[in-house]
Amino acid sequence: MDINYSPLGFLISLFFIVTFLAPQVKSRAFYVFGDSLVDNGNNDYLVTTARADNYPYGIDYPTRRPTGRFSNGLNIPDIISEAIGMPSTLPYLSPQLTGENLLVGANFASAGIGILNDTGIQFKLYELGARRVLVTGTGAMGCAPAELAQHSRNGECYGALQTAAALFNPQLVNLIASVNAEIGQDVFVAANAYQMNMDYLTNPEQFGNYYSSLINLLVVLTV
Numbered sequence: 001m002d003i004n005y006s007p008l009g010f011l012i013s014l015f016f017i018v019t020f021l022a023p024q025v026k027s028r029a030f031y032v033f034g035d036s037l038v039d040n041g042n043n044d045y046l047v048t049t050a051r052a053d054n055y056p057y058g059i060d061y062p063t064r065r066p067t068g069r070f071s072n073g074l075n076i077p078d079i080i081s082e083a084i085g086m087p088s089t090l091p092y093l094s095p096q097l098t099g100e101n102l103l104v105g106a107n108f109a110s111a112g113i114g115i116l117n118d119t120g121i122q123f124k125l126y127e128l129g130a131r132r133v134l135v136t137g138t139g140a141m142g143c144a145p146a147e148l149a150q151h152s153r154n155g156e157c158y159g160a161l162q163t164a165a166a167l168f169n170p171q172l173v174n175l176i177a178s179v180n181a182e183i184g185q186d187v188f189v190a191a192n193a194y195q196m197n198m199d200y201l202t203n204p205e206q207f208g209n210y211y212s213s214l215i216n217l218l219v220v221l222t223v
Helices: 007-011 077-084 117-126 145-151 159-183 194-203 208-220
Strands: 018-019 029-033 106-108 132-136 188-191
Touching: 029 077, 159 188, 159 194
Parallel strands: 029 106, 132 188
Antiparallel strands: 018 029, 018 132
8 A cells, every 4th residue: 555645744744753862871772652753664665656776776875786865875863873873774674673673773664654643652751761853854856757747847846845944944843842831851862854955956065076976877867
């Protein structure tokens, strides 16, 4: 069954990365929840068209092969795992996620998961021990390939969705500040996914060997 993309999930795309941390001690476990922004390959094990198991996904990953990540290389959870001295989280559906591997973390993210009322259970994670939750706003939705194909003739990002992100993200930051104030500590941390997207779209040369990769991709697409 294909995963349905709800309008709400599309316009309000946020994900939760939950790390179980004790103050001033080494990280004990790292669990990831979210959509395609943080999916490490769960959709490879699902019957869905939302897949990242073919080229050009993974062209900048160390293996140069698709990994199920909806990116050209590492994604945000990979970078966080490296920063806290842990291996990248395995997809929850991976056959390798057994025994002690499950105790140090897992990635439950799935592309197209959307935002549903019943996902509010994630807020109970704090009661279970989660002490750091990274929350991202929407990325540059108007720059997604599907939107460019439908609405852009000159490569410019689709303005309506860019505006939606610009309206939503500041409100998310305010909400996070309010929740932290209610809790009495900075449990939730906001990440500006929109600006991250725009930085590498407008200044790609700052993020690696962009031009040669782009040329290689164009050659493949035109053959």
